[in-house]
Amino acid sequence: MTASSHPVVDLAGVSKSYGDLTALRSADLVVHRGELLAVVGPSGSGKSTMLNIMGTLDRPTAGKVRIAGHDIDELRDRDLSALRAATIGFVFQQFHLARGVPALDSVADGLLYSGRGRAERRELAERALRRVGLGRRLYHEPHQLSGGEKQRVAIARAVLGDPPLLLADEPTGALDSRSGAVVMELLHELHEAGTTVVVITHDRDIAASLPREVRLKDGRIEYDSALGDAPAGELVAAEGGLR
Amino acid sequence: MSLTTTDRDTGRPPWRDLPPPPRPKAARMGPADVVRVGGSGLRARPMRVFLSALGIAIGIAAMIGVVGISTSSTHDLNQRLAALGTNLLTVSPGESFDGGQAHLPTTSLAMIRDIPEVETVSALGKTSAKVYRNDHVPVAQSGGLRVTAARTDLLAAIGAELTDGTWLNAATSRYPAVVLGSHAAEQLGIHYAGPEVKVWLGDRWFTVVGLLAPNELLPDLDSNAMVGWAVAEEELGFDGYPTSVYTRVEESAVGDVQAKLGATANPEFPNEVDVSRPSDVLAAKEATDDTLSGLLLGLGGVSLLVGGVGVANTMVISVLERRSEIGLRRSLGATRGQIRTQFLAEALLLSALGGIGGVLLGIGVTIAYASYQGMSTVVPVWAMAGGIGATLVIGGLAGFYPALRAARLPPTEALATS
Numbered sequence: 001m002t003a004s005s006h007p008v009v010d011l012a013g014v015s016k017s018y019g020d021l022t023a024l025r026s027a028d029l030v031v032h033r034g035e036l037l038a039v040v041g042p043s044g045s046g047k048s049t050m051l052n053i054m055g056t057l058d059r060p061t062a063g064k065v066r067i068a069g070h071d072i073d074e075l076r077d078r079d080l081s082a083l084r085a086a087t088i089g090f091v092f093q094q095f096h097l098a099r100g101v102p103a104l105d106s107v108a109d110g111l112l113y114s115g116r117g118r119a120e121r122r123e124l125a126e127r128a129l130r131r132v133g134l135g136r137r138l139y140h141e142p143h144q145l146s147g148g149e150k151q152r153v154a155i156a157r158a159v160l161g162d163p164p165l166l167l168a169d170e171p172t173g174a175l176d177s178r179s180g181a182v183v184m185e186l187l188h189e190l191h192e193a194g195t196t197v198v199v200i201t202h203d204r205d206i207a208a209s210l211p212r213e214v215r216l217k218d219g220r221i222e223y224d225s226a227l228g229d230a231p232a233g234e235l236v237a238a239e240g241g242l243r
Numbered sequence: 244m245s246l247t248t249t250d251r252d253t254g255r256p257p258w259r260d261l262p263p264p265p266r267p268k269a270a271r272m273g274p275a276d277v278v279r280v281g282g283s284g285l286r287a288r289p290m291r292v293f294l295s296a297l298g299i300a301i302g303i304a305a306m307i308g309v310v311g312i313s314t315s316s317t318h319d320l321n322q323r324l325a326a327l328g329t330n331l332l333t334v335s336p337g338e339s340f341d342g343g344q345a346h347l348p349t350t351s352l353a354m355i356r357d358i359p360e361v362e363t364v365s366a367l368g369k370t371s372a373k374v375y376r377n378d379h380v381p382v383a384q385s386g387g388l389r390v391t392a393a394r395t396d397l398l399a400a401i402g403a404e405l406t407d408g409t410w411l412n413a414a415t416s417r418y419p420a421v422v423l424g425s426h427a428a429e430q431l432g433i434h435y436a437g438p439e440v441k442v443w444l445g446d447r448w449f450t451v452v453g454l455l456a457p458n459e460l461l462p463d464l465d466s467n468a469m470v471g472w473a474v475a476e477e478e479l480g481f482d483g484y485p486t487s488v489y490t491r492v493e494e495s496a497v498g499d500v501q502a503k504l505g506a507t508a509n510p511e512f513p514n515e516v517d518v519s520r521p522s523d524v525l526a527a528k529e530a531t532d533d534t535l536s537g538l539l540l541g542l543g544g545v546s547l548l549v550g551g552v553g554v555a556n557t558m559v560i561s562v563l564e565r566r567s568e569i570g571l572r573r574s575l576g577a578t579r580g581q582i583r584t585q586f587l588a589e590a591l592l593l594s595a596l597g598g599i600g601g602v603l604l605g606i607g608v609t610i611a612y613a614s615y616q617g618m619s620t621v622v623p624v625w626a627m628a629g630g631i632g633a634t635l636v637i638g639g640l641a642g643f644y645p646a647l648r649a650a651r652l653p654p655t656e657a658l659a660t661s
Contacts (some may be wrong), residue, residue, distance in 0.1 A: 006258050030256070051374070057574060069264045076582040079580045084266035085576020092658070096571040100287055113576035115270025157575075 006069030007032045008165045008196045009054050013239065014063030016049050023049040025219045026063065031198060033164060036191040037226075038199045040207035041216030048169070050216065051200045055088055056080045057165050068164055087115045089158030093170035095150045097142040103129060103153045104138045110157035121160075128156035132186055148179025155186060159195060166190065166197045184209070246536030260538075266535040267637060269578050283560060283589025285596075290652070292593060295550075295557040299597025299637065300604055303630040307605020311337045311622040312612050319618040327460045328402060330362075330497050334488040334508045337517045345515035346484040351508040355488060358507060360496035365400035367467070368392040368484035372445035372476050374421070374468040376431050390444060390468045390473035391486075393422070400489050401461060408436025415452055416471020419444070419478065421454040426465035444468065445479045455658040460521045481580030549596060551637035558590050558645035562652075569649055570657030584651035590642020591635060598634030602627050 009031035016024040024046040031054075032038060041047050052058035053065055056072055065072045068087050070078060088109070097106050106127035108118070115232030116124075129138055132152040142150055151171060158166055168187060184206065191197045199210060207213045215223040245315055270281070285292045334355070339345035356364045371391040373382070397403075398410040409415075411422060421444060423433055433451055440451040449470065458464045475481035488508060492500045497520070505516040562569070569582055575584075606622050613620040 005265070006261055010256075010258075031351065047509050052655045057658070069258075069261065071263065075266070078580070079267050081573065081576050081581075082269040083576075084574060085269055085270065088574075090571075090574040092571075094567070095569060098283070098287070098568065101283070110575060112276065113270060113272070113572075113578075113581060120275065127286040128411075147367065 303601025
């Protein structure tokens with residue numbers, strides 16, 4: 001197989017330290033277009049640091065980070081913002097929906113910094129809300145929505161512009177198990193439609209249910225089901241998840 | 244073969260040799276989006292916005308009010324002066340060389356009349372007589388009223404008006420007839436003129452033939468009781484010297500005539516003559532008190548400054564409270580500049596709100612004062628534009644530091660706050 005395009009995420013020997021504390025040690029991770037994977041680990045394992053670096057919200061102390069082919073060392077802060085606007089969608093545990101703002105406007109803000117006009121943003125937002133099953137909740141404000149619905153609004157906002165990479169940070173962390181299952185199902189659907197999805201979670205069950213699993217412990221990648229050190233059966237399963 | 248492993252021949256992943264994609268380019272936000280995003284922060288906290296804007300509004304209202312009231316007063320004065328005429332000059336005797344009371348020569352009227360630019364000339368002459376309601380009033384209670392001899396052409400010369408009766412004419416000026424100034428009439432309890440209305444003047448009864456309207460240009464006339472020149476000389480021991488000469492002059496020549504009027508009225512002792520222009524006196528008296536206006540403007544300025552500090556405070560709190568929003572916006576692709584613009588726009592909107600409110604409030608204060616004083620309202624456009632401009636400067640200054648702080652906040656730190 002030849003590489004016809006850049007991987008969405010390409011981390012090579014990436015470390016991040018805060019003073020004396022090393023949050024991530026020489027991590028190597030490649031995520032290809034169309035993958036669905038979990039980055040799993042207990043709190044303090046470096047998951048959030050990994051998410052911030054993959055999301056270009058933070059720069060590594062050492063190592064190379066390439067996002068969709070862009071070497072982030074060569075990009076200024078302004079370029080990174082543009083890269084996030086065009087390439088990366090974020091979903092957070094706390095939803096981050098502004099109170100008093102109808103779902104449609106919250107979702108439309110997902111493309112606020114993309115240079116698209118307001119009418120187009122709102123049109124895409126309506127489509128995205130229908131896609132996540134909230135076609136009847138367009139004008140509901142956050143306090144009128146359940147936790148699961150809020151997270152679906154947040155997902156609609158993240159995938160509005162069809163970004164190549166969707167980063168979900170504990171997307172089910174604030175939800176009951178039923179709402180969590182709906183959200184996970186939605187992420188699966190997005191993956192099947194072609195979006196690359198990285199789920200950061202501490203939940204091993206969720207991690208195990210995804211095609212690829214990357215385990216972090218004490219800032220190191222302890223296990224990657226896509227690599228040779230994985231049990232044979234799991235590697236096959238991981239490849240099955242790739243397209 | 245796994246996709247994630249390196250190429251077996253080179254030891255290097257094959258995609259590393261692909262040409263890098265073009266550098267991503269941050270998109271610009273349209274002005275409408277800038278205003279909408281700036282306003283979103285305000286809509287979420289209406290009470291706080293109202294209170295911070297109020298601080299600015301009070302400052303602007305004070306300044307607009309001061310300027311508006313003083314402009315309205317000046318405008319009103321100018322209108323009144325235009326109606327009264329600014330071409331009236333008065334000549335009166337000053338002090339003589341030895342410090343005593345000088346008097347104008349009896350020929351002065353004729354000499355002034357000879358100046359080509361003079362339109363009308365008339366005169367009053369003070370007598371020593373007193374006027375009373377009736378013959379029972381004690382002599383000492385003259386009420387500060389003066390009895391003066393008046394020329395029959397005085398009314399036309401000074402442009403005074405009667406509220407009742409008639410002015411002295413060739414006939415009545417020879418008989419015991421009197422015209423009362425408004426204050427004099429009030430003091431004597433006279434409300435109308437007529438053959439049966441009489442006052443006790445210089446030891447005999449005088450018939451009140453006319454009442455004068457209050458005279459704004461020559462308020463001294465209000466406390467005069469005016470009798471004919473001839474009857475004053477005959478009955479009241481009047482010496483015949485005019486004590487006030489009133490001249491109407493061609494508008495264009497007022498200054499020239501004013502300069503030579505003294506010498507014309509009394510060529511022998513020109514220094515013993517006082518020449519004045521009543522409209523100047525009125526203008527000086529009514530001119531707005533600059534000290535008070537300055538003080539009020541200063542207070543307005545201080546209030547504006549305090550309002551600005553209030554806006555800065557609101558913005559600092561707003562930035563602190565909305566760290567996670569800032570983080571979210573950065574994750575959505577906002578550049579530092581766009582975050583800075585957002586908070587600056589918010590501060591500007593906030594103070595512009597205060598500025599517009601202040602201008603309206605200031606206009607309201609001016610209208611209230613002007614209608615209470617019976618004046619028309621004039622608020623200069625430059626004051627309103629200046630008010631709004633000042634608030635924008637203040638908003639910019641107040642929002643600058645908070646906006647800078649918001650923009651400098653690292654996105655990871657912003658997102659970590661919940």
